[in-house]
Amino acid sequence: MSLSLPSQLLLQQALPETALLINPPRDDLSHELHQPDWHVASFSYAVQQSFANQDYQCVSVTAPLQQDYSLIVVYLPKAKSRIKYVIDFAMSALSDEGEIWFVGENKGGIKSLNKNLKDDFASIDKMAIGKHSAIVRAQTPQHKPTFNLDNYFVSHENELGLSLRSLPGVFSQEKLDKGTQVLLKYLPRKIKGRILDFGCGTGTIASYISQNREYEELKLIDDDFLAIKSAQVNIEENSIEFAGAFASDGFSNIEDRYNWIISNPPFHQGIKTDYNVTEEFLSKAKDYLKLSGKLLIVANEFLNYEVILRQHFKGVTIVTKENGFKIIQCEGIMRPRK
Numbered sequence: 001m002s003l004s005l006p007s008q009l010l011l012q013q014a015l016p017e018t019a020l021l022i023n024p025p026r027d028d029l030s031h032e033l034h035q036p037d038w039h040v041a042s043f044s045y046a047v048q049q050s051f052a053n054q055d056y057q058c059v060s061v062t063a064p065l066q067q068d069y070s071l072i073v074v075y076l077p078k079a080k081s082r083i084k085y086v087i088d089f090a091m092s093a094l095s096d097e098g099e100i101w102f103v104g105e106n107k108g109g110i111k112s113l114n115k116n117l118k119d120d121f122a123s124i125d126k127m128a129i130g131k132h133s134a135i136v137r138a139q140t141p142q143h144k145p146t147f148n149l150d151n152y153f154v155s156h157e158n159e160l161g162l163s164l165r166s167l168p169g170v171f172s173q174e175k176l177d178k179g180t181q182v183l184l185k186y187l188p189r190k191i192k193g194r195i196l197d198f199g200c201g202t203g204t205i206a207s208y209i210s211q212n213r214e215y216e217e218l219k220l221i222d223d224d225f226l227a228i229k230s231a232q233v234n235i236e237e238n239s240i241e242f243a244g245a246f247a248s249d250g251f252s253n254i255e256d257r258y259n260w261i262i263s264n265p266p267f268h269q270g271i272k273t274d275y276n277v278t279e280e281f282l283s284k285a286k287d288y289l290k291l292s293g294k295l296l297i298v299a300n301e302f303l304n305y306e307v308i309l310r311q312h313f314k315g316v317t318i319v320t321k322e323n324g325f326k327i328i329q330c331e332g333i334m335r336p337r338k
Helices: 005-011 045-052 080-091 178-185 204-212 225-237 276-288
Strands: 020-022 039-041 069-075 094-105 121-130 133-141 154-157 163-166 194-198 217-222 243-247 258-263 289-300 313-322 325-333
Touching (some): 020 080, 178 289, 178 325, 204 217, 258 276, 276 289
Parallel strands (some): 020 039, 194 258
Antiparallel strands (some): 094 133
16 A cells, blocks of 8 residues: 555645544555644544554544644545535534645545635635645634534435435435345345345445344444444434444454345445455455355446456356346355365
């Protein structure tokens, strides 16, 4: 892993000893920043762990902050729906004379950021340009919002009759995505036992299973803290029994084996398309399945995941293709010989 272009630009600046860093990217910034008194609030569990391993103090990105900061550095989120969330979150912890640096790639929305800030700050300027990126400085805040997570939930009822709530930027926030719709349409009738929903997002897959299939236990994992908060709320409000949602970097926090792992796996990290996360998931899934366990995923038709899966499963079947997606079911785990 290396430094992203925005991180390279940030490290060229004169940095103070203390600050709050929000939404840092999944790169080597935790190793290169060398500001041990900075606090870090990340949307990503994997990124948070990277900073925690370097002895940075990590704070929650889903709860009100307990102190004010004179400098807050915000990496612009990829999801436009998350921009207001991150601005409000930062401003709620900004001191009266403080400033916020917004860091991002030119093609990632930093050029048009001013329109999102004009009502919140008296002074906005572009303090640094380079590396196909920019740092926008916002000074003299015009108000200090009180951060309340409940204000950012969006509710919707999808075509399957599921009532779900979701936070900004979480996959399938406002409607059922086409891939998951195809997956649930062809969900096997005989799914049962212990089930793991990998990359759960709002918890749509697990919510549907809880209402339409028999099961012993449902576990939901995701790298994104807002996704986990959304899933936890939906588990509670839909009274889903024997279920729990928690953050994990891939399978990092999974110790058990499951009868089924079901997923609409993510393949985007940051602005660019990145298949590494999903390819690692496909390679490791067998290690978290019982010997008779099965993996069921939905993927875009153009993604040739079968090549990876056949290295780990004896049976790899394309169940169906529909609307540009395919459902792949895998069974017959290949265990390495001792």
